[in-house]
Every structure is written in C-alpha cells, then in structure tokens.
Amino acid sequence: MAASFERARLYSEPNGKGMQLTTHGSLGDLTMYNFNNKMDSVYQSGLWIYYEHPAYNAMPGYAVVMYGDRVSANLPEGYSNIVSSVRLVKSSHDGYKDLITLYSGTGFAGQELITGVSRGSLDYMADQVSSLIVIGSSPWTIYSDYNYSGQQACVYPSTDYYVNDDGEVVYFGLYVNMTSVGFLDNSIQSVLKGCSFWSRNEKQ
Numbered sequence: 001m002a003a004s005f006e007r008a009r010l011y012s013e014p015n016g017k018g019m020q021l022t023t024h025g026s027l028g029d030l031t032m033y034n035f036n037n038k039m040d041s042v043y044q045s046g047l048w049i050y051y052e053h054p055a056y057n058a059m060p061g062y063a064v065v066m067y068g069d070r071v072s073a074n075l076p077e078g079y080s081n082i083v084s085s086v087r088l089v090k091s092s093h094d095g096y097k098d099l100i101t102l103y104s105g106t107g108f109a110g111q112e113l114i115t116g117v118s119r120g121s122l123d124y125m126a127d128q129v130s131s132l133i134v135i136g137s138s139p140w141t142i143y144s145d146y147n148y149s150g151q152q153a154c155v156y157p158s159t160d161y162y163v164n165d166d167g168e169v170v171y172f173g174l175y176v177n178m179t180s181v182g183f184l185d186n187s188i189q190s191v192l193k194g195c196s197f198w199s200r201n202e203k204q
C-alpha cells in the first residue's frame with residue numbers, strides 16, 4: 001500500500017547531512033526526540049507540514065507544506081532551525097483515498113479531523129474549521145449548518161499533485177484559510193463528499 005511508504009527523514013543540516021530523525025507519522029513535539037529547532041533538510045514521501053511551534057502551531061507561527069515521493073529538499077529560507085512539530089497529511093484513511101482533512105487553525109494549525117465519508121456533523125470540529133486540505137480525486141461540499149444545509153461551497157483537490165511510489169498521481173488542494181472559498185472562519189458544520197453545484201459565492 002502506498003500509505004506505508006509515507007515517511008519523513010529530518011536532517012539537522014542542509015543537503016541531508018547531520019543528525020537524522022525518521023518518522024512515519026505526525027510528531028507533535030520534536031523536543032521529545034532531541035530534534036527541536038534543528039531541522040534544515042528532509043528526505044520524504046507524501047504530503048507533510050513542518051511547523052514553527054509544538055502541537056502543530058498551537059500558538060501562531062510559520063508552517064511550510066512539502067510534498068513528493070522520495071524527494072530530498074532543504075527547508076525554504078527562513079525555516080532553518082525553527083521546526084518544532086511535523087504532521088503527515090494522510091493520503092489514505094480507513095481504506096479511503098478521497099479525503100478531506102479539517103484543521104482548527106489557519107495554516108493547517110491545531111487540531112485535525114480527517115474523513116473519507118460525508119459527515120452530517122463534525123463533533124469537536126464543528127464551528128472550529130479555519131483551514132482544510134482535500135486529497136484524492138473527489139471534490140467536497142462544505143456547509144455552514146448540520147446535515148448538509150445552510151451556506152455551501154465546493155473545495156477541490158486541484159492546487160497541485162505529486163506522483164507516489166506506486167506511480168499514482170496524488171492530487172490535493174490546500175485551503176490555508178476559509179476566506180478563499182467565501183466562508184466565514186469557524187463556520188463549517190458538515191461536509192459532503194462530491195460537489196453538484198457551483199459555489200453561490202462564486203456567482204455573486
């Protein structure tokens with residue numbers, strides 16, 4: 001399965017040099033691995049987010065999204081020696097490959113809720129969503145009320161893509177905040193897989 005290949009090997013120096021730390025999943029506090037504020041480069045497969053602060057920027061900070069399979073890269077300028085947590089954006093979950101991941105903070109910060117199926121309510125994430133990532137081949141409809149009602153907008157896996165180890169093209173869409181889709185911050189209460197209409201906001 002492609003998911004098993006998702007990994008990130010962090011290096012404390014540029015160009016894959018220095019100390020290293022390999023993970024197959026999210027790490028909320030690199031201090032626990034003696035790697036806080038040390039990262040300079042990475043060898044990775046999948047879609048990963050690197051955060052300035054612990055707990056995926058529990059306090060506001062920088063974050064950088066990097067993607068691709070078996071890619072080596074240095075962190076962008078300004079991100080050297082600041083990363084304190086790393087998060088994997090899963091490309092499969094509970095057997096599903098068309099996913100939407102919701103985040104409580106802008107810039108993919110804070111708590112997350114991932115689903116491959118429609119959700120008429122969002123539990124702890126109701127009225128909390130401030131950013132989201134769509135991955136796979138399906139768009140999603142977001143709603144301002146429970147059970148697919150209220151204001152609605154479509155979000156798409158159309159920002160970019162990479163080719164994974166299985167030769168599959170993995171499409172995804174990054175929505176760093178909600179204003180980009182005409183939604184108020186913290187106003188999503190349900191999500192539906194698929195999109196059968198154009199956003200009302202786009203017609204206004």
Ligand SMILES: [Ca+2]
Nearest residue numbers: 052082083084
């Ligand atoms: Ca830091």
Ligand SMILES: [Ca+2]
Nearest residue numbers: 104128129130
């Ligand atoms: Ca929020």
